Every structure is written in C-alpha cells, then in structure tokens.
Amino acid sequence: MFIAYAVVAAILALAISASAFLTLTRNADVIESMTKLGVPGSWLPWLGTAKAAGAVGLLAGLVVAPLGTAAAVGVALYFAGAVVTHIRAKDYAMAPAVVLTLVAVAAAVLRITSA
Template sequence: MFIGYVVVAVLLALASAGSAFLTFTRNPQVVGSMAKVGVPESWLPRLATAKAAGALGLLAGLVVAPLGMAAAVGLVLYFAGGVIAHLRVKDYAVAPVVVLTLLAVAALVLRVASA
C-alpha cells in the first residue's frame, strides 16, 4: 500500500504544485476558469497557497503519516469544492477537477491503509 501512496502522492503533488504555480502567476486559462465559476481575483493567492501546501504536505506525508493524511483531506475538500463550484454555475467541463479529486481520495485511502 505504501508504494501505491508514494506513486499517487507524487503525481498529485506535481499536479497541485503546477496548478498552484499557474494560479500564482495568473495564467489566463486558470484565471478564466476560476472567474467563470465566480471566484474573486483577490482569492487567487490564498487558493494557490492552499494547493502548494497540499503538495508539500503530501510529500512530507511520505515520512510523517498524519501530515500526509491531513494534506490529502485538505486536497479532497479543495478539489471537491471545485467540482461543486463548476456544477453550481452549470459549467460541466469538470473532468480535470474530478480527476484531481479522485487522486486526492486515492491518496487519502492509501495513506490511511499504509499507516
């Protein structure tokens, strides 16, 4: 189970860190997607920080299990909120955020199972 967690955690950490970077740098595609669902531009630094913290927490969770679990829970909540935000405004282009949500769920389940 631990090897599975390592693989999923590293993939999710890379995706979250990349998304955080794009949000910090105000990538037009990311900013446009967030604006479409009603996210105020003033929230972008906080949301990017949450994704970056989740990525770091997943990697730290390789050594400290409770930290990995907490990071996975945080990312599940973050990305599930993204799915809800898209569906709320009837934007059904949710495949990327659904995949990230499922990866976060897998990371949480694998970290709990391997602890």
C-alpha cells in the same frame, strides 16, 4: 501500500504544484476559468497557496503519516469544492477537478492503510 501511496502522492503533488504555479502567476487560462466560475481575483493567492500547501503536505506525508493523510483529505476537500463550484456555475467542464478529487481520496486511503 506505502509504495502505492508514494507514487500517487508524488503524481498528485506534481499536478497540484503545477496548478498552484499557474494560479499564483495568474495564468490567462486560469483567470478566464475563475472569472467564468465567479471566483474573485482576490482569492487567487489564497487558492494557489492552499494547493501548494497540499503538495508539500503530500510529500511530507512520506515521512509523517498523519500529515500525509491530512494533506490528502485537504486536497480532496479542496477539489470537491471545485466540483461544487463548477456545478453551481453550470459549467460542466470539470473533469480535471473530479479526477484530482478521486486521486486525492485514493491517496488518503492508501496513506491510512499503509500506516
């Protein structure tokens, strides 16, 4: 199970690192999406930092199991919140958020079962 966690955590960390980078650099597509969802621009640094911290935590979880579990749960909650935000804004283009939520849940389960 540890190898499965390592693979899932690495892929998830790569995906959310890219998302964090685009958020922190205020990519035009990210700005457009966040504006459509009603997310204030002042939140972008906090949201990008949360994603980056999740990516670091997932990778640190390769060495410290509780940290990996906590990071995976945090990432799952972050993207579950993104799904809720999409639903509340009646924006149903939320497949990436749903997929990242499910992958983060899988990472949490894999890390718990491999410890």
